[in-house]
Amino acid sequence: MAKEPRREQSPAELKAEIARSRDRLARDLRVFRGEIDIPRKIKRSFQQQTAAWITAAVVVGALIIVLPARRRRIYVEPKLPKSRRNSQGKLIEAGFALGALKFAVSILRPMLVSFIAKKVRGYVTEPQPQGARKHSFF
Secondary structure, eight states: OOOOOOOOOOOOHHHHHHHHHHHHHHHHHHHHHHOOOHHHHHHHHHHOOOOHHHHHHHHHHHHHHHHHOOOOOOOOOOOHHHHHHHHHHHHHHHHHHHHHHHHHHHHHHHHHHHHHHHHHHHHTTTTOOOTTTOOOOO
16 A cells, blocks of 8 residues: 655644644643552542541451461470380489589589698698708709
8 A cells, every 4th residue: 555645734734733743642641640650549549438448458457467376386296215215214314413413512612622622731731850951942
């Protein structure tokens, strides 16, 4: 299909056509901006249907609260063989014994320290015989 040759337009007609195109483009752009302005749409919808929005918010909040509460956790103790049960009992007994030993040592520590100090002093400060002379190295 061949295009028909356009008739020659005067400059005034061309200017008028350009102005109409601009107006049409501006109108289409305003409509497009209105369509993609989602926050404004939501605000207008909330203003017009406040009860529906509040009801929806309450329902969503209730679902968020209720759904996780439905999960129940069940803990199952594994059955251990007899030898392992006995070893755990022995381990607990050893723990109690070590705790008691630590307590006893903390109570008896002052007596032990004084006893050991007396013994060490006895070895260090032995009385020297009367005729012996002290040697001085300096």
